[in-house]
Amino acid sequence: MGSENSRKIKLLKLWELLKTETDEKHPMDTYTIIEKLGKDGINVDRKILYSDIETLREYGFQVESNRGKRNEYYVCERDFDPVEVRLLMDAVQGACFVTEKKTEELVSKISALAGSKQGEMLKKNIVKFSTVKSINERIYYSIDKITDGINEKKKISFKYFDYNIKREKVFRKEKGNENIEKKYIVNPVATVFDSDQYYLICYDDKHKSLTNYRVDRMFEVSLLNEPITKNKSVSDIDLSTHKRQQFNMFGGRVERVTFVADRKLIDVIFDKFGDNVKLSEYSEEAIKCICEVQASPMFIAWCCSFGNRVKVLYPQRVVEQVKEHLKSTLEQYEVIS
Numbered sequence: 001m002g003s004e005n006s007r008k009i010k011l012l013k014l015w016e017l018l019k020t021e022t023d024e025k026h027p028m029d030t031y032t033i034i035e036k037l038g039k040d041g042i043n044v045d046r047k048i049l050y051s052d053i054e055t056l057r058e059y060g061f062q063v064e065s066n067r068g069k070r071n072e073y074y075v076c077e078r079d080f081d082p083v084e085v086r087l088l089m090d091a092v093q094g095a096c097f098v099t100e101k102k103t104e105e106l107v108s109k110i111s112a113l114a115g116s117k118q119g120e121m122l123k124k125n126i127v128k129f130s131t132v133k134s135i136n137e138r139i140y141y142s143i144d145k146i147t148d149g150i151n152e153k154k155k156i157s158f159k160y161f162d163y164n165i166k167r168e169k170v171f172r173k174e175k176g177n178e179n180i181e182k183k184y185i186v187n188p189v190a191t192v193f194d195s196d197q198y199y200l201i202c203y204d205d206k207h208k209s210l211t212n213y214r215v216d217r218m219f220e221v222s223l224l225n226e227p228i229t230k231n232k233s234v235s236d237i238d239l240s241t242h243k244r245q246q247f248n249m250f251g252g253r254v255e256r257v258t259f260v261a262d263r264k265l266i267d268v269i270f271d272k273f274g275d276n277v278k279l280s281e282y283s284e285e286a287i288k289c290i291c292e293v294q295a296s297p298m299f300i301a302w303c304c305s306f307g308n309r310v311k312v313l314y315p316q317r318v319v320e321q322v323k324e325h326l327k328s329t330l331e332q333y334e335v336i337s
Contacts, residue, residue, distance in 0.1 A: 009042075010037075010042050010044065010052065011052055011055060011056060013037060013040055013042055014033070014037065014049075014052055014053070014056065015056055015061055017033065017036055017037065018033075018063060018073060018074065018075045019075045020112075021036075022073065022074035022075055023074055023075065023076065024064070024074055024076050026074065027064075027065075027066055027072035027073060027074040028072060028073055028074065029070040029071065029072045029073075030046055030049060030070055030071050030072075030073075031070060033049060033073065034046070034049060050071075053065075053073060061075075062075065062076060063075060064076050085110060085111060085113050088110045088113075089107050089110050089111060092106045092107055092110065093107065094196060095193075095196060095198070096134060096196045096197055096216075097134050097139060097196075097197055097198040097214070097215060097216040098134065098139070099134050099135060099136065099137055099139065101137065102137070102139070102140065134216040135167070136216045136217070136219070138219065139198075139215060139216050141221065142158070142215055142218050142219075142221040143191070143198075143215060145221040145222060145223050146188055146191060146200055146215065146221060147191075148223050149188040149223055149224075149228075150188045150189070150190065150191075152223070153227060153228050154223055154224055154225065154226060154227060154228060155185055155186065155187055155188075155224045155226045155227070155228055155229075156185075156186060156188050156202075156221060156222060156223055156224060157183055157184060157185045157186075157220075157221070157222045157224055158183070158184050158213075158218045158219060158220060158221040158222070159171050159172070159181050159182065159183060159184070159218070159219045159220050160172050160182070160184055160213060160217055160218060160219070161217055161219055162217070169219070171219070184213075185205075185224070186200075186202035186203065186204055186205075186211070186213075187202055187203040187204075187205065187228040187229050187231070188200060188202050188228070189201045189202055189203060189210070191215065197214055197216070198214070198215045198216065199212045199213065199214055199215065200212065200213045200214075200215055200218070203228075203229065203231055205229050252294040252295045252296035252297075252299065253294065253295055254292060254293070254294055254295075255292070255293060255294075255295045255315060255317075255318055256290065256291075256292050256314075256315070257290070257291055257292075257293055257295065257299075257312060257314070257315070257318055258288065258289070258290050258312070258313045258314040259288075259289050259303065259310055259311060259312045259313060260282050260286050260287070260288055260289070260310070260311045260313060261286060261287055261289055261306070261309060261310045261311075262285065262286060262306070262309035262310070263285055263286055263287055264309075265306065265309060265310070266279070266287065269289060272302070273289075273291050273293075276291055276292065276293075277289055277290065277291040278290045278291070288313075295318050295321065297325070300318075300321050300322055300325045301325065303322055304322060304325055304326060304329075
């Protein structure tokens, strides 16, 4: 190997060592650097090391130093600082669709972004959430195929399952034939993260509507050699608006709903609807809220969950849905004489 190539490899190894094993709180002295490089078969003396570090600096690599009897060196600037890395680690920990095994792998990879020393400290201090994790280990494969479908504008197929009381997969069957597992064929539109779950938004040719599926419940996802159906309702859709109108990813008819709420629920309402709600004064104790939302069963249940602190005023068909929900709930508790 030529001397020029050898020097390039030496500089690369030196930078890799400093970037992964040092930071401002964990500098590395000259002798330790020489020892560690030696273990990788790279022999260097102090004078050459000083020259190599200056070369890295000349090419824009930010190597800091503490001068002393034993000069110490470290890399301070990184693509991600420890706080950002911690946020990413916590996000993975709290994501229900990521399995336990994949959670451990991802947390380990993400922690390395902060450098080995900071990464080790972050991993030691991480709090494991009591999140119920998916058991579908094929979710990475599914996401990969969905992404291909979206990028290549091709349809995808998959099976979809629910769990029984033993948490075993039960695949949905073809209508009218319980012996055949149903194969869904859809036009993938986008993937979204909502309420700790990961969803596919897609267009169903058969029902001529947008539908959501949980990615962790999809199985045997395949990319088909069939272009997606060109549809104006899909090409014109504003995904950000569509997601805001849905309630916990349950679809329904879009309604402009007016309801009255206890003034103490203002924070709760903003947390749920964000900028998709208009508030105004109603009384000393209450406010009036107007929002555009898909009036799904989940939205109706949310309205009822606050008892007499929330009351839907308009439109009348949503009021009737609320009444029917309360009536059917009450009937479960009525004593049969």
